[in-house]
Amino acid sequence: DAKTTQPTSMDCAEGRAANLPCNHSTISGNEYVYWYRQIHSQGPQYIIHGLKNNETNEMASLIITEDRKSSTLILPHATLRDTAVYYCIVRVSTGANSKLTFGKGITLSVRP
């Protein structure tokens, strides 16, 4: 699976958009970009995933660059409960042996 790089941390004000970047310059054509988050003392939680088109769900939006070498997770209106570690992962989407390889992620702190 391709390696990802993320900043160590960032913060944003409550109610503002949080834009979390991720670089995955060695991504292969059949690898998807996934985002998970982990709130303190809880297990990771799936947020969103995409291949090359931008995606949006009730939690967030995912913007993938045209060359697919980087992406941005957008939380449109961050709340204090969004404070967590956010993991960007790239892997082949397959039911067979779909283990997730997590890096250290980016710690998002939402301030009042």
Next chain:
Amino acid sequence: GAGVSQSPSNKVTEKGKDVELRCDPISGHTALYWYRQRLGQGLEFLIYFQGNSAPDKSGLPSDRFSAERTGESVSTLTIQRTQQEDSAVYLCASSLGGAGWDEQYFGPGTRLTVT
């Protein structure tokens, strides 16, 4: 419905003792994963079960670690002769196990402290 549950939530053990951690996956999920998370680190894959196929044990760090799963139900992760470096949160996840995108649902984890 019920999510993935793990027990115990916390376990403190002395170096050299054996420990057994339990995971109850979501009903109907054929795939089950164990991960380890050391303090301040990301998740490390340990082992993967899919239905009746042979498990993928490629992430187990040593032969002191083993895991079993009976059918598509409960799984136990056993660590023999625990060492201090085994201290971590052990996370279990389950998924439907079908082809294509397959979201993993994580349990709350078991925090293991080896003294």
